[in-house]
Amino acid sequence: xxxxxxxxxxxxxxxxxxxxxxxxxxxxxxxxxxxxxxxxxxxxxxxxxxxxxxxxxxxxxxxxxxxxxxxxxxxxxxxxxxxxxxxxxxxxxxxxxxxxxxxxxxxxxxxxxxxxxxxxxxxxxxxxxxxxxxxxxxxxxxxxxxxxxxxxxxxxxxxxxxxxxxxxxxxxxxxxxxxxxxxxxxxxxxxxxxxxxxxxxxxxxxxxxxxxxxxxxxxxxxxxxxxxxxxxxxxxxxxxxxxxxxxxxxxxxxxxxxxxxxxxxxxxxxxxxxxxxxxxxxxxxxxxxxxxxxxxxxxxxxxxxxxxxxxxxxxxxxxxxxxxxxxxxxxxxxxxxxxxxxxxxxxxxxxxxxxxxxxxxxxxxxxxxxxxxxxxxxxxxxxxxxxxxxxxxxxxxxxxxxxxxxxxxxxxxxxxxxxxxxxxxxxxxxxxxxxxxxxxxxxxxx
Amino acid sequence: xxxxxxxxxxxxxxxxxxxxxxxxxxxxxxxxxxxxxxxxxxxxxxxxxxxxxxxxxxxxxxxxxxxxxxxxxxxxxxxxxxxxxxxxxxxxxxxxxxxxxxxxxxxxxxxxxxxxxxxxxxxxxxxxxxxxxxxxxxxxxxxxxxxxxxxxxxxxxxxxxxxxxxxxxxxxxxxxxxxxxxxxxxxxxxxxxxxxxxxxxxxxxxxxxxxxxxxxxxxxxxxxxxxxxxxxxxxxxxxxxxxxxxxxxxxxxxxxxxxxxxxxxxxxxxxxxxxxxxxxxxxxxxxxxxxxxxxxxxxxxxxxxxxxxxxxxxxxxxxxxxxxxxxxxxxxxxxxxxxxxxxxxxxxxxxxxxxxxxxxxxxxxxxxxxxxxxxxxxxxxxxxxxxxxxxxxxxxxxxxxxxxxxxxxxxxxxxxxxxxxxxxxxxxxxxxxxxxxxxxxxxxxx
Numbered sequence: 001x002x003x004x005x006x007x008x009x010x011x012x013x014x015x016x017x018x019x020x021x022x023x024x025x026x027x028x029x030x031x032x033x034x035x036x037x038x039x040x041x042x043x044x045x046x047x048x049x050x051x052x053x054x055x056x057x058x059x060x061x062x063x064x065x066x067x068x069x070x071x072x073x074x075x076x077x078x079x080x081x082x083x084x085x086x087x088x089x090x091x092x093x094x095x096x097x098x099x100x101x102x103x104x105x106x107x108x109x110x111x112x113x114x115x116x117x118x119x120x121x122x123x124x125x126x127x128x129x130x131x132x133x134x135x136x137x138x139x140x141x142x143x144x145x146x147x148x149x150x151x152x153x154x155x156x157x158x159x160x161x162x163x164x165x166x167x168x169x170x171x172x173x174x175x176x177x178x179x180x181x182x183x184x185x186x187x188x189x190x191x192x193x194x195x196x197x198x199x200x201x202x203x204x205x206x207x208x209x210x211x212x213x214x215x216x217x218x219x220x221x222x223x224x225x226x227x228x229x230x231x232x233x234x235x236x237x238x239x240x241x242x243x244x245x246x247x248x249x250x251x252x253x254x255x256x257x258x259x260x261x262x263x264x265x266x267x268x269x270x271x272x273x274x275x276x277x278x279x280x281x282x283x284x285x286x287x288x289x290x291x292x293x294x295x296x297x298x299x300x301x302x303x304x305x306x307x308x309x310x311x312x313x314x315x316x317x318x319x320x321x322x323x324x325x326x327x328x329x330x331x332x333x334x335x336x337x338x339x340x341x342x343x344x345x346x347x348x349x350x351x352x353x354x355x356x357x358x359x360x361x362x363x364x365x366x367x368x369x370x371x372x373x374x375x376x377x378x379x380x381x382x383x384x385x386x387x388x389x390x391x392x393x394x395x396x397x398x399x400x401x402x403x404x405x406x407x408x409x410x411x412x413x414x415x416x417x418x419x420x421x422x423x424x425x426x427x428x429x430x431x432x433x434x435x436x437x438x439x440x441x442x443x444x445x446x
Numbered sequence: 447x448x449x450x451x452x453x454x455x456x457x458x459x460x461x462x463x464x465x466x467x468x469x470x471x472x473x474x475x476x477x478x479x480x481x482x483x484x485x486x487x488x489x490x491x492x493x494x495x496x497x498x499x500x501x502x503x504x505x506x507x508x509x510x511x512x513x514x515x516x517x518x519x520x521x522x523x524x525x526x527x528x529x530x531x532x533x534x535x536x537x538x539x540x541x542x543x544x545x546x547x548x549x550x551x552x553x554x555x556x557x558x559x560x561x562x563x564x565x566x567x568x569x570x571x572x573x574x575x576x577x578x579x580x581x582x583x584x585x586x587x588x589x590x591x592x593x594x595x596x597x598x599x600x601x602x603x604x605x606x607x608x609x610x611x612x613x614x615x616x617x618x619x620x621x622x623x624x625x626x627x628x629x630x631x632x633x634x635x636x637x638x639x640x641x642x643x644x645x646x647x648x649x650x651x652x653x654x655x656x657x658x659x660x661x662x663x664x665x666x667x668x669x670x671x672x673x674x675x676x677x678x679x680x681x682x683x684x685x686x687x688x689x690x691x692x693x694x695x696x697x698x699x700x701x702x703x704x705x706x707x708x709x710x711x712x713x714x715x716x717x718x719x720x721x722x723x724x725x726x727x728x729x730x731x732x733x734x735x736x737x738x739x740x741x742x743x744x745x746x747x748x749x750x751x752x753x754x755x756x757x758x759x760x761x762x763x764x765x766x767x768x769x770x771x772x773x774x775x776x777x778x779x780x781x782x783x784x785x786x787x788x789x790x791x792x793x794x795x796x797x798x799x800x801x802x803x804x805x806x807x808x809x810x811x812x813x814x815x816x817x818x819x820x821x822x823x824x825x826x827x828x829x830x831x832x833x834x835x836x837x838x839x840x841x842x843x844x845x846x847x848x849x850x851x852x853x854x855x856x857x858x859x860x861x862x863x864x865x866x867x868x869x870x871x872x873x874x875x876x877x878x879x880x881x882x883x884x885x886x887x888x889x890x891x892x
Contacts, residue, residue: 006619007618007619007620007621010620010621011621014492014495014621014622037484037485038483038484038485039483039484039485039487039488039616039619039620040488040619040620041485042485042486042488042489042492043488043489043491043492043620043621043622045489046460046488046489046492046493046496047492047621049460050492050496170485172453173452173453173485173486174453174456174485174486174489175453175456175457175460175489175493176460176489
């Protein structure tokens, strides 16, 4: 009579004991095959939430999740493959710019990305705002485009880390999302499966991130890097600020438009939202260092900037869009992208400085406006969103526009009033000056 | 948009916050209807395991579980109705004797009892060792027999506290059984549903009980009494010792035979296992005090003893067996009850005193011998079990019989050796004298 029943494993973790590699593997296999029912999975997840996991347990968990599905073999594709992953925020469209930029600088970027999650947006949803863009490539198409263009961005397939897919859906409805070992297993199992050699992690911290405090974010970043290395994946992490939307656009089409502007050296929406460009350059330089394209960070920055300025990053983006079935004319002329015609400007009623923006609330407002999902099956309204004219630290005068809002076209006036009130509740304006928050809180955790 | 989603309730409890009555009620209703899936239920159970519940939350939980199903109305039945519940142990056949005895003393005893659970036996299984005994009475039959005979013992029906039925099955496989508020909700929801006015609780403590330590058992007992009272149920609890099997018989038919012997003033198995009789008398006296049949505990003891000695308790037992379809001739002549013919005696190899008995291991051995269930669907072999000739504190000599074992009839000799070895691993004999453990650790928690 074997004692290693699922109930035994749950009890062991409940007691705070360390699970063995075979116990973790057996449990994950059982979840994947369906032999272990969901109700035992969630009990274990909650026990892990309370009792945590050692580094070795987290490695076992990540490996078991990886081995629950297929793994791409990219060894036949020449070049150094480095991917980037962000833990999620509001207005974070870095991947759209960074993937083609890193390719322009000499790397290959195989990227398996996600959809919007909670209040945060997702790269896959943003790319799908481009008419025809296909993120559901076959492994063969993915490899072919990666080889030919240098980067391809796809969604998680059902064959990649199916254990993660199942566990993630369960965590989402059982209050077990914010838990370091579970986050690590979820992120790294997919990144290991996609076949990348290196990974730069952008761990977000702040009121628009899943980790609101620096200590917790640092712990997550360090665990991610340690576990990745134990599993043979070259990895670095940066801690970056998410106390306001990144850049000025929030919303799927608007973020594509902003990304295009950065890639083309244009001023997005006539605004000077330099944080987006700065973060992209920083992460690109880290990737170039990891991939030994450059020796020093400064050289990486210079190279990245040059490849933005000479239009080669933009050209890689165009090729990727074309290869993945997207309508290239719609990115060449972004006014063709799906965008709401119902536009309002919300203006300040007082004089002062933007003290804070409740960034999570902005993400939730976008969901209310159809730009994100309340339930998984929901279709996204790509054309809604915000363009921020003011960010934290900006001075404002009465009647000055804070934000340009792209409303859902069929919304009632009453609902608009409600949204406006919600927006103003998330912005604090005070009389005293405020500095713009520091963007990069920790440049490189190795 | 209501925030009271199941995930919100789980998160609130996970954070250690106090759930409101309506949150608890909504969750339990959702579990009962199936609207809330099992995987959210088990996540909440594990969060409750770690964060506990206040008295008010436990009251809400118990009430919600009660209201998930039907409730018997016994108000039309004359007499004071008092039931007894034990938290479970090994060899605990008290209910079989106590129910008819309390009736003989002037009470009514409506009893909804359970089946074996983990290593502990169950009253329903024991009664079913009597050929024909029907524990699945309709509410009408239950009430009729309660009125005519004074007591009826039935299993939990699917209409009584269905939330408990569902939660219990989930707790059993998710390591969330040993948790005070969940135990309280489970016990009291059923007892409130059966319609009793009073309840005496026998909370077991020791190596054969679910609560192995006195402090934890006392906390459970106090919470049970407080919650019961808040829900209008007169309640007392005793803490009693379960560091060895109660009485001398362990196993379904053997425990019926022992109960019959006590009811008939005979010496069961030629042994003097006085702890069973003593505990029964004590609990009966408590019930008589609660029901105001007597004013003082001592008077209750006297009355109970008299009703055992004059044969009236035995006569009530016979009537109950008859009314519930049991074969009366089989209890009049217990040699007719189903019993194994494959009997061995396991003897001491050394001289000394019994220092300890691993009582849980004895209960698990019985399951190995078919006398309990490994899975819910399993049929019980009523005729297997143990008759202890020695208990803690007894002196033993080499070759003296420790236990008479009624083996499964079709067992291999190799398996018998294995069982014997397991038995001896659970008995410690030492040279020095040992006192018999104290039976009643706390006489009455009100």
